[in-house]
Amino acid sequence: MVKAVVLGAAGGIGQPLSLLLKLNEVITELALYDIVNSPGVAADLSHINTPAKVTGYLPANDGLKCALTGAHLIVIPAGVPRKPGMTRDDLFKINAGIVRDLATGIAQHAPKAYVLVISNPVNSTVPIVVEVLKKHGAFDPKRVFGVTTLDVVRASTFTSSISGAAPQGVRVPVVGGHSGVTIIPLLSQISPRHNFTHEEIEALTKRIQFGGDEVVKAKDGAGSATLSMAQAGARFASSILNATVKGEAGIVEPSYVHLDADKEGCAQLRKLIDGLDYFSSNIELGPNGVAKINSLGEISEYEKKLLEAAIPELKTNINKGVSFIADGSKL
Ligand SMILES: NC(=O)c1ccc[n+]([C@@H]2O[C@H](COP(=O)([O-])OP(=O)(O)OC[C@H]3O[C@@H](n4cnc5c(N)ncnc54)[C@H](O)[C@@H]3O)[C@@H](O)[C@H]2O)c1
Numbered sequence: 001m002v003k004a005v006v007l008g009a010a011g012g013i014g015q016p017l018s019l020l021l022k023l024n025e026v027i028t029e030l031a032l033y034d035i036v037n038s039p040g041v042a043a044d045l046s047h048i049n050t051p052a053k054v055t056g057y058l059p060a061n062d063g064l065k066c067a068l069t070g071a072h073l074i075v076i077p078a079g080v081p082r083k084p085g086m087t088r089d090d091l092f093k094i095n096a097g098i099v100r101d102l103a104t105g106i107a108q109h110a111p112k113a114y115v116l117v118i119s120n121p122v123n124s125t126v127p128i129v130v131e132v133l134k135k136h137g138a139f140d141p142k143r144v145f146g147v148t149t150l151d152v153v154r155a156s157t158f159t160s161s162i163s164g165a166a167p168q169g170v171r172v173p174v175v176g177g178h179s180g181v182t183i184i185p186l187l188s189q190i191s192p193r194h195n196f197t198h199e200e201i202e203a204l205t206k207r208i209q210f211g212g213d214e215v216v217k218a219k220d221g222a223g224s225a226t227l228s229m230a231q232a233g234a235r236f237a238s239s240i241l242n243a244t245v246k247g248e249a250g251i252v253e254p255s256y257v258h259l260d261a262d263k264e265g266c267a268q269l270r271k272l273i274d275g276l277d278y279f280s281s282n283i284e285l286g287p288n289g290v291a292k293i294n295s296l297g298e299i300s301e302y303e304k305k306l307l308e309a310a311i312p313e314l315k316t317n318i319n320k321g322v323s324f325i326a327d328g329s330k331l
């Protein structure tokens with residue numbers, strides 16, 4: 001039995017993500033939870049002839065508990081998206097409480113599950129989930145992930161439009177966090193190798209950092225990235241399942257995690273990033289979630305400057321999430 005749960009399943013990301021998870025044949029049960037519409041989405045998906053049995057839950061009748069019980073993997077795209085002119089941090093006011101309440105449900109009903117956080121601002125919502133799990137004695141740093149896959153998906157696409165490489169074969173490590181200047185593409189480490197000019201590096205870095213804004217602007221008030229996010233979220237979920245259920249070795253994905261997930265490995269990384277507790281880096285996945293957090297390797301002078309600019313903002317974002325729970329947001 002492999003149960004996957006989507007919290008916020010009726011939304012712009014939730015629906016296509018649930019579709020892609022229904023197509024993943026490792027999953028035998030797919031539970032969809034939302035405050036609206038989830039039974040309808042579940043009924044629709046349930047007609048697809050793949051193994052997962054699909055169920056839909058609303059808050060009534062212990063819906064969250066029923067959705068979460070027995071979960072192996074939980075993906076959270078619940079919450080409001082940006083409108084033009086907003087930063088991801090502007091979403092904190094609404095999304096922090098939503099994520100806190102869902103995390104409380106996870107701590108109570110699925111404390112051993114792998115938790116994949118999509119809801120923005122990811123730099124703060126991941127610390128919120130962690131602090132709630134800690135309060136319930138249910139925190140394992142190897143099992144909580146901020147989903148930053150869309151940043152590397154964008155990096156592959158945008159760089160290949162200049163280098164001419166096939167986008168699906170391009171890997172660019174993107175480290176740091178998931179908002180504006182905290183998104184740090186390491187273009188010096190692109191694979192296959194390509195030497196961009198300095199002007200190209202500057203333009204590509206900006207585009208990767210602010211790729212989300214392109215979609216927000218184009219959707220003109222109707223939300224942010226949903227379809228590309230669903231693909232990225234399904235890719236990350238599939239990697240977690242392949243590592244933790246199928247036991248596949250050597251899977252590496254970027255993710256924003258608590259660095260206690262690999263205390264020894266991160267000693268050097270922590271020095272580089274001024275003692276931050278959270279950072280997104282390439283993660284080697286294993287049968288229990290995070291197996292190893294890769295350090296940054298050799299980075300260029302330009303990338304060192306990007307890192308310097310990211311650290312203060314990351315610190316503020318992380319503290320904001322931690323304080324939200326510490327300062328008595330009720331559990
Ligand atoms: N990590 C990333 O790379 C990334 C990418 C894109 C979007 N996002 C974020 O994902 C979130 C969702 O975006 P969207 O476009 O799907 O928004 P949306 O408004 O289309 O969908 C959100 C869904 O969450 C549901 N919801 C609200 N409160 C809930 C609760 N308490 N419990 C369960 N469900 C609840 C809503 O009913 C809705 O169906 C936003 O915060 C957005 O910023 C993150």
Ligand SMILES: O=C(O)C[C@H](O)C(=O)O
Pocket residue numbers: 081082088120150211212213215216224225
């Ligand atoms: O840009 C947003 O607000 C959504 C998401 O974080 C993205 O990167 O597309």
